[in-house]
Amino acid sequence: MPELPEVETTVRDLKKKIVGLRFKDVWADRPKSVRQAGGIKNLNQIVKNKKILKVWRRAKFIVIDIEGPNSLFVHQKISGHLLYGRWKFEKGRWLSIGNGPMKSDPKNQHIRILFNLNNGFQLVLADLRRFGKIVLANDDIIDKLPEIKNLGPEPLEISYADFKKLFPGKKGRLKQVLMDPYFIAGIGNIYSDEILWFAGLHPMSRVENLEKENIKKLYKHMQKVLVKAVELKGSSMDDYRTISGRKGNFQNYQHAYHKTGEPCDKKDGGIIARLKIGGRSAHFCPIHQKIK
Ligand SMILES: [Zn+2]
Structure with missing residues (x-):
């Protein structure tokens, strides 16, 4: 998708x-x-x-x-x-x-x-x-429109000050929260895995346990990953193609999504693992992505 x-x-x-x-x-x-x-x-x-x-x-x-x-x-x-x-x-x-x-x-x-x-x-x-x-x-x-009116903010437009304000009172598993369009809009399976890999956070972490520095890292890497993915014209791992019918390039730069069994690119000895959270697969490194 x-x-x-x-x-x-x-x-x-x-x-x-x-x-x-x-x-x-x-x-x-x-x-x-x-x-x-x-x-x-x-x-x-x-x-x-x-x-x-x-x-x-x-x-x-x-x-x-x-x-x-x-x-x-x-x-x-x-x-x-x-x-x-x-x-x-x-x-x-x-x-x-x-x-x-x-x-x-x-x-x-x-x-x-x-x-x-x-x-x-x-x-x-x-x-x-x-x-x-x-x-x-x-x-x-x-x-x-019902599809639009209750959406969360745009991740590339929100400031850090406003991003921080989304967290107090919010509960749930980090991967699911990032993919919740009413929390923040536009992030799905691929980019939630990639953002968490960079931020060093386990997808099962509970958002209510995140410390200030974790939220800061999350914000920084959310923006970095999405900006880079736009530069690379998106990921064509699945059906997406550009309007000229060509593949995007981000799939060649993924570190976690669909990398199950491969050594972590951080060379920390970790092997990318997969687990199910709420019916979706999360891909992560068990060594450098710590549970909170
Ligand atoms: Zn790792």
Whole structure:
């Protein structure tokens, strides 16, 4: 599932490619891909000839603001990702024009929704597992959408002073708390493992036992890991690809996530272990990640 660095990369790339263009029309493989009142027909009528004004994100959600009172609200969910390129419709499916990862990488093949743009290019949602969706939302209610309104702060925007204030009264296992979008938004399985590896904290540590210096380390490494991951265009360990269909690079720099059985990169004699916390896997080094 894409996390903050993957979604941020998508948004930065989309800003360069689609802002200022206009939508011509929309296609969907089946009505369900557009969970929209009035279905694809209504969506088509509303987006037709509308200029794309802005692309932004909140947590893992992408918002494409178009002329008029509406925005497109994109849920990528587990395997969905947006692509920008050129396709032609042949024998009942969209085929990439030209070679490269858009054509060769199976993760880019499952095109569910396609927007024709006025420059001859297309914006598509590719989604193997079909949980992703694009819905229209009125600009005025975006902040009030149930997916958004109770989210915690953005980890790359919050100050240390405000980050500290999140902890008093908070209880639970550190890994679960970091992945709780109502505590802090946009951090999932990959980046929680990596942040804790750098901070030297065990994923089962209880947040109520953290000392001031632990919280300071957590903040520092949360920002460092996420900034680096954005620089590397995210992790493509799973389904995520950049909008040009290429893999991100962060998976080549991971120290904990999916490293079970490998020696710890700190060369402290530790072997990366895995345990289940609340149905999710945590990967950590039993030597330098201490339980609190
Ligand atoms: Zn270690």
